[in-house]
Amino acid sequence: MLNRERLNKVIGKLHRIGAEQMLITDPLAIYWLCGKWIWPGERFLGLLISETRAPVMFVNRLFEFSENIGVRVIWYSDSDDIIPMLVDRIDLRKLLAVDKTMAAGFLIPLMNANAAKGFVNGSIAVDGARAQKDSLEIELMRKSSKINDLAMAEFKGLVHEGVTEKEIADQTLKIYRRLGASGFSFDPIVSFGANAADPHHMPDDTVLKEGDCVLLDIGCVYENYCSDMTRTFYFRREPDERIRNIYHLVRKANEAAEDMLKAGIPLSSVDRQARSIIEEGGYGPYFNHRLGHFIGLQDHEAGDVSLSNQNLTEAGNIFSIEPGIYLKGDTGVRIEDLVLITEDGHEVLNQYPKEIEIIE
Template sequence: MNQDRLAKVRANLRNQGLEQALLVDPLSIWWLCGYYTEPYERFLALYVPAEGTPTLFLNRLFPEAGGACEDVRTFSDTDDPVALVAQVTDHAKPLGVDKELAARWLVPLMDAGCATTFSLASAAVDDARSIKDARERELMRRASATNDAAMEWLASQVRPGVTELEIADGLLGEYRRLGAQDHSFAPIVSFGANGADPHHGPDGTVFNRGDVVLFDVGCKQDWYCSDMTRTFFTAEPTEHQRAVYETVRRANEAAEKIVRPGVTFAQIDLTARKVIEDAGWGEYFTHRLGHQIGLVDHEPGDVSATHDEPVREGQVFSIEPGIYLPGDIGVRVEDLVIVTADGCEVLNHYSKDLTVLTV
């Protein structure tokens, strides 16, 4: 059990007026105690009391927990795990639960009277996970370095006749060759006007010389995620295309320049948004500026105009402005940043200069 992380979660629970919580998110359980398994439809949970030893509940089908937790309670497929949980919770106090607890478990826990009331306590863990320690920051640097190298490979795959799907399908093999284990999300590969759909799914669209090409990709390496977007030209851009691209790049860099502890997420979003609005394309920047990232690609706490919390040292999030002109062009430029004591560290080093690929 990682005692430093446990202490942060407990402090956050106390701030919510809670003295106990039941966590079922497998990644949160791994983050706290180093044990991971994918439970699928079976029950997996970590009970966290205000004081004393947490309890890990495991189906006997799962791998053994080893020294992950001092108190491990196992059960079979024919046992009732709710009854086991009821043995350890304080029925006279509220119980916090995380957002991943399915109704098929929550309702029986309520019916069993495991607590006076139940409340959503995900924020206690999400907030603690939001601040990356030194080891986590290094792992995120490595994942982003792998993503930088993969972007070089992606650019090299652009050639007449290739389809979006063919490039996307080959990316996982390149990630694994570079040392990553998986995608952190399904890759976005967009040719031509498809780039104007921010979440375009790669399909059979064939590349033609002159298309604008957008890659939004990320890998998972040693548990931690990367995420980056680059947009390329494959012929000398028109004045219009160049203006769109340079506006997005300036918006990305303007937002990164102001990141430091105390600046709010909203201020960062609005800084990038103003660059695009001043250029006349404000209505075509159709999403928030970014999202936090760590063990999953999108972690709670977005970079948006309505998120007024100040950023804190150790948080990691994306800066990804875009302009999407339907039937014409889509441009997005995205980096990840780590908030430092007096600014930020940009994790992506692949060039953001306007680049024309030779194809």
């Protein structure tokens, strides 16, 4: 059902960028606004919102539903041309904001049809509103991360002599389901030894051997809300001093960034805090990604914790804090939690410990 509070928040933010109407095409934003989950693939799905007119939704008949969602639905079928149907409803005298992910294949014909006075990326309005999680969302995010904490403990139990990354990854979905999650928020990353030096390594047939690090970057979905956490373990052998030093740098960077969190500070300063610690330890060039990303209905939502993001934290923001050090052909460490900005500080959503842990 249409959530008027969320809709009004988006329209208020649109107003600030000078737009009075927006064509929302991101299925998750549509779900967030209307509570209706439709995954249209290559077909068009859109919610046209406006300051002055009631919202209307354009849906392919293939995704037919009968319940009232509080929004007028205009149905079309595969043999219809959606562009003139959109042009009919868009106010051509006004700017039209569109989602940053809107596909060029629909946007260019709307432009060619002069459907609006101009076209502007309006994602900042939807994304900005979605970044301020309301209490219902916060509850679901807490629950999703709680399941993820429990899952981390169980996944650790899958690690044994001779196992491959893929064999571990293949068992995770079942465990998540048993713990009450509906699925993955992203395919689990299971990296042994030197594979951990690639932040986006895909589980392969690498066989675990004594002394390897075991990096688990995992996340699940609970009632459509995502979790995301990383821990780095060691198999059967205490890491040597060099590795311990790297681990502790990453942990210190993670904790120092988390400790400073509250509403009203630049997101760049949080990245700076963590990065400085790794730089001072001499590993600056080996932390080659931003510190974190926003998360919610998607594992990566708009908004990041990076040197280039000067935006201020706001109550209701939920993002990851995930410093890492990656040494090609050698090893990698990443320690990641989700954090929530609250009215008076912050809350770390993950409770799984961060001490160096040896898996026997």
